[in-house]
Amino acid sequence: MTYLQAITDGLREAMRADERVFVLGEDVGAFGGAFKATEGLYDEFGADRVQDFPIAESAIVGTAVGAAIAGLRPVAEVQFADFVACGFDQLVNVAGKMHWRTGLAVPMVLRLPSGGGFAGGPYHSQNPEAWFMHAPGLKVLAPSTPEDAKGMLMAAIADENPVCFLEHKHLYRRVKGAVPLGDHRTPFTARVAREGAELTIVAYGAMVHAALQAADAFEPGRVEVLDLRALVPLDEEAILASVRRTSKVLIVDEANETCAAGAQVAALVADRAFSDLDGPVRRVATPDAPVPFSPGLEQAVLPTPDRIAEAARELLAY
C-alpha cells in the first residue's frame, strides 16, 4: 500500500482498538482530509470520533491537550505542517511543558504533512521538525516508508506524550510497500536502510529515498544509509555505531540548514566519535531561504540525489 494508505490504516486500527482515540482537524470528516488521510473514517466512526474543526490551529492543538489530560487520545491533523506555526504557542508552552509541570500525561499526536518537492511554495513546503526539537517535552517522528508510517503512527498514538508526527507529502502516493495488517508498532529507533562500510549517510523522511538513490551511484557495500525515523528521542547509539563502523559521515536535511536536525547529529558525532572519523562531518541541507515555487527554483534549493552523491564522492575520496 502507499505511505498515505498506511497512515489511514494506522489511524483506523488505532481507532478500532481503543475508543479513546479520536481524530480532529480541518476538513478531516466526510471530506476525508486535504490529502485524504482520514478517508472513510467518518463513515466508520461518526462525527464524535472524526471531528471537523474550524480553521483555528491554537484551538486544534489546545483542545487536543485538554482532551488528552482528561484521558482521551486525540490525533490532530494540521492541514499543512507550515500552519503549525499558528498553534505553536499551545504546542511549546502548553503541551510540551504539561507533564514536567503537573505530572499529567498528554497522549496526543499532531499529524503534520510536511516537506517540499511539488511546487507548494514558501507556505506549503516547510520542514518544521527542528522547531519542535528545541522545545522540551515533544517527541518528533519522521517516517520514510509505508510500514514505518503505520507502525510509528500507531506507536505514537499509544505514547503518553505529545508527538509531532511529520509525514512527508512527497511520499504520500510515490512510495509503496508491504505493511503488516492489524496492530503494528515500530519503536522510535533508527534503522539501517542500506548497509555500507566506507561512509554513513544520515537521513530521515523523504531524504532517505534521496540518499538511497545517491548511494546507487556507488558500488554496493560502500555507502550506508541510516534512516533516523525519530528525531526526539534521537537514537544516538545507532548513529555513533554506524559512524564508528564507516569512519565518515554525511548528514542530509531537507530543512533549512541552520540549527536543523542534522546539525544536532553533526554535534553529536563531533562530540562523541571524533577520534573515529577519517574525514570532516559534512552536511547537505536546504539553504536558509524559504522554499520557492517555480520548479527550477525549488530544485535549486532542495537536496537532490545528485547533490548528495557529489558530497558523498568528495567524502569518500577524502
Added chain:
Amino acid sequence: MLTEEPRSTASSSPRGRAPHSPEHPPPPRPAPPAPPRLTAADRAALLRFMVEMRTFEERGVALYKQGRTPGSFYDGHGQEAISVGAAFALGPDDVICSPLIRDLGAHLVRGTDLAQIIRHHLGRDNALSRGREGNVHFGDVDRGVIGMVSMLPDMMVVAVGLAMAFRMRRERRVALTFFGDGATSPGAWHEAMNVAGLRREPVILLCENNGLAYSTPTERQFAVGPAERAKAYGMPGVVVDGNDVEAVFAATHAARERALAGDGPTLIEARTMRMHGHGSHDDARYVDPAVFAAWRERDPIATYEARLRAEGTDVDALRAGVLERLEAAVQAALAAPLPDPATATDGVFADGPGRTLGRGDAPWSGHAGPEAGR
C-alpha cells in the same frame, strides 16, 4: 458535502445529534431553575474563603518584602468575590483550568493545602509545583485544578478541550476557566470562544474585567466588551457585579446548570477593580486615586462582612480562625527544605500513564440538591 451543516457531537447516536443553526434552533428549554439558596453556613464559608484569600495575600506581600520569596508576588486584593463565588458553585468533579493571578480563592475553595501553597511561593519543596514554577503558577491536579501558563489566555483553549472530553464521554461535569479583560485580545481567546460556542461545550468562561490590563485601560484594549462579544460567538454574555460574591456564585451556578443541560458555554463578565498595581513591583500611579477611593467603598469583603455581622455571624471568631490557620501554615512552610537540585530535569516526558485529575472540595451545602435524582 460542502453544504452540510456542522455536526454537533454530543449524542448517543454515533453520528451526532441533529444539526443546529439559526434556521433550525434547538427546542426551547424549560425555564431556568430558581436561584440556589445559600444557608447561613454557606454564607459564612464564602466570607471565610474571601478573608482567607486576602489575609494570606497580605502575609505573602510581607514575606516578599522581607526578601523571603524569590521572584515576585501577585495578589487579588479587591477581586476576592470572583474566584471564591465561582469555585463555590462547582461540583467535586468539575475542573478549574485555570486560576490566574487574582484567583487564590478558587484554590482555597477546592481545598488545596495552605502550607503547600506557601511552600510553593517560597520556592520550597512542595507537592503543587516542586519548585519548578513560582508565584501564581500552580495548580492542584489531585483536586481538579490545573495551573496557568503565562501566555494569556492559552489555558482557556485547554479548558474547552477538557469540556469537550467531558461531553464526549457524557460525564456530568464542567470546566471553569478565568481570564482578565486584557486576555480577551489575543487570538487564542477568539478561537476558544468560537469552538466553545460552535460545539456547545460545557465550559464556563469567566472574565474578570477590572478595567485594566497591567496599565492599559479597556478603552485602549477593545472596541466591544467581552459580554457583548459573547453573543457573536453563540453564547450568552452575562454581566455581574464582581464585588458581590453571591452574584458571582449565582451566575456561575446558572452557567453550570446550562452547561450540564447540554446548552453549552456561558461567558460571565464580572466587573470589578484591581485595588493596586499589576504586581508588587507596580505602584499603579496610572490610576486616579478617586477611582480607587470609589471602589474601596464597595470592597467585596467589607460589604459582605457587614451584612453577615448584621445577620448574626460571629465574624471575629471567623477571622481569628483564619489567622490561626495561616500562621500555622506559614511556620510549616518556612520549615520546609528547598527542592533537590537533581530533580530539575526529571519528568520532561511521561514514561507511563500520568496522574489523573482528582476531585475537589465542593463546599456548597446545597450541592446535593440539584444533583440528586439525576
